[in-house]
Amino acid sequence: MTDERARRRGDLWDRRYGRRAVLRGAALAGMGLAGAVALACGGGGASQPAAPAGPAAGAAPTGQVGQAAASLIGRSGSRPTEQPRRGGTLNWYMNGNSPTFDHHRSNSQLTFLPISPVLSRLYRFRVAWDVAEANNRAVEPDLAASIESPDAVTWIVKLRPEARFHDIAPVNGRAVDAEDVKATFTRALAPENPNRGLFAMVDPARIETPDRHTVIFRLNFPYAPFIKLISTGYYSWVLPREAVAGEYDPARKVIGSGPFMMESYTPDVGVTYKRNPNWHEQGRPYIDGAKIAIIPDPAQRLAQFTAGNLDFLSVPIEDVETMQRQNPRAEVIKNWDQGDGQIFFQLGDPNSPFQDIRLRRALSLAIDREAYGRVMCNNQYILGFWASQTLGKWALRMEHLPPEVARWYKYNPQEARQLFEAAGGTSLEVRMMYPIPNPREPWFGTAGEMVFNMLKALPWKQFSFVRVDYTRDWIAGGKGKWYGNFPSNEILWYGIQNRDDIDLYLYSFFHSKSASNTFRLNDPKLDAMIDRARGILNEDERVQAYLEAHKYIAEQMYGVAGMPNALIYQMVQPRVRNYLIGDGAGLGTSVWSSLWLA
Known part of the structure; x- marks a missing residue:
């Protein structure tokens, strides 16, 4: 970060949001988006390149930026033309230990990244060189050879006969078959x-396996995005049936059919992999192996990349200029982040003070989103809601909201105070909770402190910013705060995790039947809107149905969104050739298997 930019940022924070945030901001200067490696690699799914709304390089906060925003994403390099080269070890990183390797028992990015080189899905998201193309989120076969459905209820999947699990006991290299999928x-x-x-x-009970290479899913209701669900790198990795039967523990031992085999995992050190010579996509991967180093310290990650010990780096916004200067041959890739900070309320408790929409709106009006965007996003951002703007036409934009709803997302401290007092906010003692360490720390913590200081201007009885342990308190094996297990005198500060389809955002966060409904919301009208959208086969009609549900969420202010959606910056060493993007949490399969080392 340049001295002038640092001075401007410090002045703004000191003047408007309190000395405490300034001091922490100085201590964390240059740490911006560190840790986003576990979340990035092309962002969420999209049908079209993003054409979002909101400020970008000084645009009005509620205006459409269209091509101005689209022009901000891209990459500095050119696709290689030479033939792939075999050999070498790729050097990656993550910022903490994995709580578990069992993706059916975790929602942690520190689970998804290390298992992604090892496991396979039925389908996967197609990676691409071009950033906008990658954001289209097209799918392609992985373990499957084909899929077809006459009505979005019955889905017939044919498996590749050549796909085999790794030659590791108790699976011992046997073929992947329909019973594993079931x-x-x-x-x-x-x-x-x-x-x-x-x-x-x-x-x-309605998953049929008529032969070893055929799986038939007969769904409970029409679900048009089913192919996206079985492609996601978050939920749909296929395990050997031996893991399900308890013959080994998938929380500790990872056996799959992917391009790499896990050799070792040492907490606080890293994970090592070796090439799977029997992968079903013959001739790949090109590299002999990979290493993921566990590097919690953002400054160390910067230093290790500059020293040539890391092949990839998610670069803090404020360090992009410095890192480019120190690494002039490295390629820089820019894409929209999956979505920055949001505020989550406890709405499952009928006595929660945040049942009062006036209180929720007051918090939204108290946030100066333009200042946040200038300080935290280098003034290159768009305003995002409850789905990544990389979803393109599926994602809600400010321009979709009628003026009477959009007004609640504009800074108005006077009205914020009036609503707050009218809703009884002056008697509240509330804690704003934030997890550490998490895959987006410390940038998210710094952003959270900025928002906290904006909200602190409201006349609370007591308002505090509290950090809790990410693994123990936030995730807690699916029982933590992130899953709705927090009292009504707490609000959560966190972001929307990268997901691959609009349904995986709206259903997951807001449907009453979702196990990951952080709000504990139970709104029958919204449930019906989401259920209707899920069953619509015509894509244009389905887009509109999801947008109507999303607009309803924004109108009800179930959480504070409409926040600046920043860019993520990735740097790749020049020795890494053909680095493709677009498969989110599946990067170890799709991305690593496609690249080679010069």
Whole structure:
């Protein structure tokens, strides 16, 4: 970060949001988006390149930016033309230990990244060189050879006969078959899975396996996005049936059919992988192996990349200029982040003070989003709601909101105070909770402190910013605060995790039957709107149905959104060739298997 930019940022924070935030901001200067590696790699799914609304390089906060925003994403390099080269070890990182390797027992990015090189899905998201193309989120076969459905209820999947699990006991290299798929999706619906609600359309008793290479899903209701669900790198990795039967513990041992085999995991050190010579996509991967180093310290990550010990880096906004200067040959990739900070309320408690929409609106009006965007996003951002703007036409934009709703997302401290006092806010003692360490720390913590200081201007009886442990308190094996287990005198500060389809955002966060409904919301009208959208086969009609549900959420202010959606910056060493993007949490399969080292 340049001295002038640092001075401007410090002045703004000191003048408007309190000395405490300034001091922490100085201590964390240059740490911007560190840790986003576990969340990034192309962002969420999209049908079209993003054409969002909101400020970008000084645009009005509620105006459409269109091509101005689209021009901010891209990459500095050119696609290689040479033939792929075999050999070498890729060097990656993550910022903390994995709480578990069992994706059916976790919602942590620190689970998804290390298992992604090892496991396979039925389908996966197609990676691409071009950033906008990657954001389109097209799918392609992985373990499946084909899929077809006559009515969005019956889905017939044919498996690749050549796909095999790794040659590791007790699986010992046997072929992947239909019973593995059935066992995996049956296990996904177990009560222990914090994401089980996303599979509500699947009835294990109605999964048929007429032969070893055919799986038939007969869903409980028409579900048009089913192919996206079985492509996601968050929920749909296929396990050997031996794991489901308890012959080994998938929380500790990872056996899959992917391009790499996990060799070792040492907490606080890292994970090592070796090439799977029997992967079903012959000739790949090109590299011999990979290492993920566990590097919690953002400054160390910057130093290790500059020293050539890391091949990839998610770069803090404020360090982009410095890192480019120090690494002039590295490629820079810019894309929209999956969505920045949001505020979550406890709405499952009928006595929660935040049942009063006046109080929720007061908090929204108290946030100066333009100042946040200038300080935290280098003035390059768009305003996002409850789905990543990389979803393009599926994502809600400010321009979709009627003026009488959009007004609640504009800074108005006077009206904020009036609503707050009218709703009885002056008697409240509330804690704003934030998890550490998390995959987006410390940038998110700094942003949270900025928002906290804006909200602190309201006349609370007491208002505090509290950090809790990400693994123990926030995730807690699907029982933590992130899953709605927090009292009504707490509000949560966090972001929307990268997901691959609009339904995985709106259903997951807001449907009463979702196990990951952080708000504990139960709104029959919204449930019906989401249920209707899920069953619409015509894509244009389905887009509109989801937008109507999303607008309703914004109108009700169930959480504070409409926040600046920043860019993420990635740097790739020049020795890494053909680095493609677009498969989110599946990067270890799709991205690593496609690149080679010079």
